[in-house]
Amino acid sequence: MTIQTTDIYKIAAHHRFQWEKAQDCYVILFPEGMVKLNGGAGEVLNLVNGESSITLITESLEKKFPDTPNLEKDIVGMIELALEKAWIEKVN
Amino acid sequence: MANQNNGVSSTTTTTQPLWLLAEITYRCPLHCAFCYNPTDYDKHTQNELDTKSWISVLNQARELGAAQLGISGGEPLLRDDIETIVEEAHQLGYYSNLITSGVGLTDKRIDAFKKGGLDHIQLSMHDITEEINNFITDTKTFKLKKKVAAMIKDRGYPMVLNVVIHRYNIDHIKEILEMAEALGADYVELANTQYYGWSLINRNQLMPTKEQIDHAELVTNQYRDRVGNKMKIFFVVPDYYAERPKKCMNGWGEVFMIVTANGDVLPCHSARVIPNLEFPNVKDDPIKGAWYDSPAFNKFRGDDWMKEPCRSCPEKENDLGGCRCQAFLLTGDAESADPVCSLSPNRNVIEKAVIDAQNPELQAKPIIFRTDKNSKRINEGEEKDRLADFHSVP
Ligand code: SF4
Ligand code: SF4
Numbered sequence: 001m002t003i004q005t006t007d008i009y010k011i012a013a014h015h016r017f018q019w020e021k022a023q024d025c026y027v028i029l030f031p032e033g034m035v036k037l038n039g040g041a042g043e044v045l046n047l048v049n050g051e052s053s054i055t056l057i058t059e060s061l062e063k064k065f066p067d068t069p070n071l072e073k074d075i076v077g078m079i080e081l082a083l084e085k086a087w088i089e090k091v092n
Numbered sequence: 093m094a095n096q097n098n099g100v101s102s103t104t105t106t107t108q109p110l111w112l113l114a115e116i117t118y119r120c121p122l123h124c125a126f127c128y129n130p131t132d133y134d135k136h137t138q139n140e141l142d143t144k145s146w147i148s149v150l151n152q153a154r155e156l157g158a159a160q161l162g163i164s165g166g167e168p169l170l171r172d173d174i175e176t177i178v179e180e181a182h183q184l185g186y187y188s189n190l191i192t193s194g195v196g197l198t199d200k201r202i203d204a205f206k207k208g209g210l211d212h213i214q215l216s217m218h219d220i221t222e223e224i225n226n227f228i229t230d231t232k233t234f235k236l237k238k239k240v241a242a243m244i245k246d247r248g249y250p251m252v253l254n255v256v257i258h259r260y261n262i263d264h265i266k267e268i269l270e271m272a273e274a275l276g277a278d279y280v281e282l283a284n285t286q287y288y289g290w291s292l293i294n295r296n297q298l299m300p301t302k303e304q305i306d307h308a309e310l311v312t313n314q315y316r317d318r319v320g321n322k323m324k325i326f327f328v329v330p331d332y333y334a335e336r337p338k339k340c341m342n343g344w345g346e347v348f349m350i351v352t353a354n355g356d357v358l359p360c361h362s363a364r365v366i367p368n369l370e371f372p373n374v375k376d377d378p379i380k381g382a383w384y385d386s387p388a389f390n391k392f393r394g395d396d397w398m399k400e401p402c403r404s405c406p407e408k409e410n411d412l413g414g415c416r417c418q419a420f421l422l423t424g425d426a427e428s429a430d431p432v433c434s435l436s437p438n439r440n441v442i443e444k445a446v447i448d449a450q451n452p453e454l455q456a457k458p459i460i461f462r463t464d465k466n467s468k469r470i471n472e473g474e475e476k477d478r479l480a481d482f483h484s485v486p
Contacts (some may be wrong), residue, residue, distance in 0.1 A: 013250075014211070016187055018185060022157030027159060031189065032252070034160055086321060
C-alpha cells in the first residue's frame with residue numbers, strides 16, 4: 001500500500017496504545033500480545049489519533065525534534081510497518 | 093516481549109512480569125478430560141482469595157509492569173465479583189482478557205464487563221459435533237457455546253476462540269475452522285493438548301498420531317492462506333512430536349506471573365508439581381518480593397541451574413532447556429533437560445509415551461474426567477496406579 005501525506009490513521013480496533021511507566025516506553029496491546037515500541041515509533045503512534053494527517057504528524061514532530069533530518073521518510077516507514085502489523089487503520 | 097535476560101545470574105533479574113494470569117477459581121462446571129489444572133485442585137477450592145485481595149494483587153502487579161491480564165480458572169464466571177475486578181483492571185490500565193467456557197455468561201454480565209472496560213473474551217470451543225463437545229467436557233454445553241459466541245460478537249468484542257486439539261477432534265480441523273469463520277472469529281488458537289494435570293493422566297486417550305498432526309497442520313496452513321489476515325489462526329504444535337522442547341512460559345520468571353485461586357504466586361501454571369519448592373503466597377508476601385527475591389522464582393531463572401547436555405548446549409538460548417515441570421513429571425528430575433529434546437538422555441520416555449498412546453489396550457482404559465469427586469479421590473490416594481503410570485518417581 002502506498003502512503004499519502006494526506007492519509008489519516010487511527011489505532012486499530014481491539015488495540016490499545018499507551019505509555020508504560022514501568023517499561024519507560026509506549027506499547028501496543030491487543031489480544032494475546034504486547035509490543036514495546038522504541039522511542040521514534042512511539043512518538044509517531046502517539047500522534048496517530050484518527051484526526052491528524054501524515055503532514056500534520058510530520059510538522060509536529062519536526063517542531064519537537066528540529067535537529068533530526070528526513071523525518072517524513074521515517075514517519076512514513078513507521079506507518080507502513082504499523083499498517084502491515086495491523087496496529088493502525090486508515091480513516092479517510 | 094522482554095527476552096533479554098537469558099544469561100542473568102540466578103539471584104538478580106531485570107525482568108518484569110508483563111503478563112499476569114489470575115487463576116481466580118478452580119471451580120468449574122465443565123469436566124474436560126484435557127484440563128491442565130492440577131489433579132489435586134480440590135485442595136485449593138475452599139480458600140479462594142477475596143475481592144479485596146485480588147484488587148491488591150492487580151495493583152501490585154501493575155506497579156511492577158504487568159500490562160496484560162488474563163482472568164481464568166476453572167471457570168471465572170462462577171465468581172460474582174468479576175465485574176468489580178474487570179473495572180479495577182481497566183482503571184489501572186491493564187489490557188484484560190476473560191478466559192471462559194461461556195457457562196454463566198448472561199446479557200447482564202457481559203454488558204457490565206463491557207461497561208467496566210474488559211478488553212476481550214476468549215471462548216473455548218471443542219468441536220463441530222455436539223456429541224464430541226459433550227463427551228470431552230462431560231457436560232451438555234454445545235448449544236450454549238454458539239449462543240455465547242454471538243453475544244461476544246454482538247458487543248463488539250474481538251472474537252477469540254480457543255480450541256484444544258486431541259484425538260477426538262483433530263480430524264475435524266477444517267470443519268472447526270469453518271465454524272469459527274462462520275461465527276466471525278478474529279483469532280483462532282488451535283492448541284494441541286499439552287500433557288499436564290488431567291491431560292497427563294488421560295494421555296493415552298487423548299494423544300493423536302503424528303500423521304494426524306501433520307495432516308491437521310497442512311489443513312490449517314491451507315485455510316490460513318485462504319482467509320489471510322481476516323481470521324488469524326495459530327496452530328500450537330504438540331511438543332511430544334518435536335525434536336526440541338518449547339521455551340516454556342518464555343522462560344521461568346521472565347514475563348509471566350500466575351496467581352492462583354488460593355493466592356500462590358507461580359512462574360507457570362503447573363509449577364507446584366515440582367517438589368521442595370516453596371512458592372510465595374500473596375496472603376503473606378508482597379508480589380514484588382515474590383517476583384524478584386523468592387527462591388522459587390530464582391531457582392530456574394537464566395541458565396545457572398542447568399546440567400548437561402543443556403549447560404554446554406549451543407542452542408540453550410532458544411529453549412532454556414524446555415519445561416521444568418515436564419522434566420520433573422517425566423524424568424523425576426526438574427533440573428534435567430526436557431525429555432522432548434532429542435539430545436536428552438531421557439528421550440526414550442517420550443518415545444514410549446507415543447507408542448503407549450497407540451496401544452489399543454491402554455487407549456481403552458476409561459478417561460478420568462476433571463471433577464471434584466475425582467480430585468478428592470486422587471487426593472485420598474485412590475488413583476495411585478494410574479498416576480504412577482504417568483508420573484516418574486524421583
Ligand atoms: S479445561 Fe475445561 S474443566 Fe478445565 S478449567 Fe477449562 S473449562 Fe474447566
Ligand atoms: S540439550 Fe537442553 S538446551 Fe540443548 S536443545 Fe536440548 S533442551 Fe535445549
